Amino acid sequence: MSINIEAEYKFAKEQYASLGVDTETAIQALKSISVSIHCWQGDDVGGFEHNGSQLSGGIQATGNYPGQAKNIEQLRSDIEFAMSLIPGKHRLNLHACYLDNLGGFVDRDQIEVKHFESWAHWGRERLQGIDFNPTFFAHDKFSDGLTLSHPDRAVRDFWIEHGRRCREIAAYFGKQFNTESANNFWIPDGFKDVPVDRAAPRERLTESLDEIFEKDYPKELTLDSVESKLFGIGAESYTVGSHEFYMGYALSRGKMICLDSGHFHPTEMISEKISAILLFYEKMLLHVSRPVRWDSDHVVTLNEELIEIAHELVRSRRLSDIHIGLDFFDASINRIAAWVIGARNLLKAMLFAFLEPTKMLQEKEREFDFTSRLAYREELKTMPFNAVWKYYCEQMCVPAGISWLDEVRQYEKDVLSKR
Numbered sequence: 001m002s003i004n005i006e007a008e009y010k011f012a013k014e015q016y017a018s019l020g021v022d023t024e025t026a027i028q029a030l031k032s033i034s035v036s037i038h039c040w041q042g043d044d045v046g047g048f049e050h051n052g053s054q055l056s057g058g059i060q061a062t063g064n065y066p067g068q069a070k071n072i073e074q075l076r077s078d079i080e081f082a083m084s085l086i087p088g089k090h091r092l093n094l095h096a097c098y099l100d101n102l103g104g105f106v107d108r109d110q111i112e113v114k115h116f117e118s119w120a121h122w123g124r125e126r127l128q129g130i131d132f133n134p135t136f137f138a139h140d141k142f143s144d145g146l147t148l149s150h151p152d153r154a155v156r157d158f159w160i161e162h163g164r165r166c167r168e169i170a171a172y173f174g175k176q177f178n179t180e181s182a183n184n185f186w187i188p189d190g191f192k193d194v195p196v197d198r199a200a201p202r203e204r205l206t207e208s209l210d211e212i213f214e215k216d217y218p219k220e221l222t223l224d225s226v227e228s229k230l231f232g233i234g235a236e237s238y239t240v241g242s243h244e245f246y247m248g249y250a251l252s253r254g255k256m257i258c259l260d261s262g263h264f265h266p267t268e269m270i271s272e273k274i275s276a277i278l279l280f281y282e283k284m285l286l287h288v289s290r291p292v293r294w295d296s297d298h299v300v301t302l303n304e305e306l307i308e309i310a311h312e313l314v315r316s317r318r319l320s321d322i323h324i325g326l327d328f329f330d331a332s333i334n335r336i337a338a339w340v341i342g343a344r345n346l347l348k349a350m351l352f353a354f355l356e357p358t359k360m361l362q363e364k365e366r367e368f369d370f371t372s373r374l375a376y377r378e379e380l381k382t383m384p385f386n387a388v389w390k391y392y393c394e395q396m397c398v399p400a401g402i403s404w405l406d407e408v409r410q411y412e413k414d415v416l417s418k419r
């Protein structure tokens with residue numbers, strides 16, 4: 001450990017102690033946080049099916065920075081490298097379209113556990129677990145902008161089969177890693193213009209999901225979640241799986257709800273929703289993203305909303321009930337740097353929250369002393385937080401400061417530039 005980092009940490013520890021905060025406890029708490037790092041940042045949500053379909057479903061990766069992962073080996077090596085710069089042991093969030101096709105084309109309604117075994121083998125020593133996502137986009141059976149809510153039974157059946165098979169695969173990952181695999185259903189179905197029948201697609205989506213979820217899986221292996229959305233590109237006027245739809249669906253079916261920070265009106269914050277959802281749900285999932293004017297999926301920065309999300313998670317004292325996933329994809333910058341920046345920021349925000357003297361602040365609030373509440377919260381923003389972060393990174397054997405970027409540049413030169 002560098003002498004400077006140790007000395008700065010000692011000073012910070014005293015400063016926090018004067019507010020009744022134990023930095024050692026905060027560091028221990030941070031060690032237990034396992035983030036589900038999304039595979040799709042590495043190749044701009046391309047996947048390895050090579051089915052000839054472009055990215056669709058109302059999401060878009062913009063930019064053409066060189067070095068995108070083009071095959072499963074490249075993606076794994078990029079993830080490994082990114083993880084070596086992120087403190088802690090984390091999970092991988094895998095989409096079904098990232099299958100190992102074992103040398104032949106495999107359509108979505110044909111995927112099996114065997115197409116994901118190599119992910120489990122590769123991840124065994126490296127990961128805490130693998131979470132999963134059926135892929136309901138970038139496919140010719142999404143041609144009308146509808147999948148599970150399509151009026152054509154054959155189209156629905158295709159996607160129902162996909163959903164069922166994905167549950168089997170998620171349960172397999174749960175078993176392999178001895179930790180529940182969160183299986184997140186995001187269904188992009190919607191209309192560009194205002195529909196005259198809003199109800200029928202929602203009825204069909206309900207029926208299709210019910211068919212997918214017919215089979216019970218042990219909850220120690222896998223938990224399903226459903227992710228709502230306000231709109232997507234080409235589905236600006238109506239999304240079948242809206243927030244209200246899934247709040248009702250998930251609650252009535254014992255599923256988790258997934259809150260994506262980009263899936264609401266621009267001034268609507270998910271940090272505000274977490275405490276309400278936890279009152280009624282046993283578990284939940286988060287997709288931490290950064291919407292810039294729309295669901296743009298920018299790399300997560302250490303902004304006010306991220307810090308507020310982290311505080312809500314910590315204050316809830318329900319961390320073990322909350323799966324925290326990342327969801328962004330920026331193709332205009334080094335993709336590994338994108339992962340590292342976003343994941344480190346999320347962890348920094350968590351540490352910031354663990355360093356809050358929550359009990360004291362809540363007491364002030366209960367006494368209606370809103371002046372002190374504001375004064376302390378502002379003071380906390382300039383406490384020597386970074387000294388604790390650097391100390392933590394050194395303990396976890398990852399670069400404490402910006403030197404991680406030198407390593408990324410070297411990898412860019414040695415590996416990415418040769419692709």
Ligand SMILES: C[C@H](O)[C@H](O)[C@@H](O)C(=O)CO
Nearest residue numbers: 040059133186260287327
């Ligand atoms: C690729 C992901 O499944 C996707 O980003 C989804 O979670 C989403 O947020 C769509 O807007």
Ligand SMILES: [Mn+2]
Nearest residue numbers: 227260287327
């Ligand atoms: Mn999402």
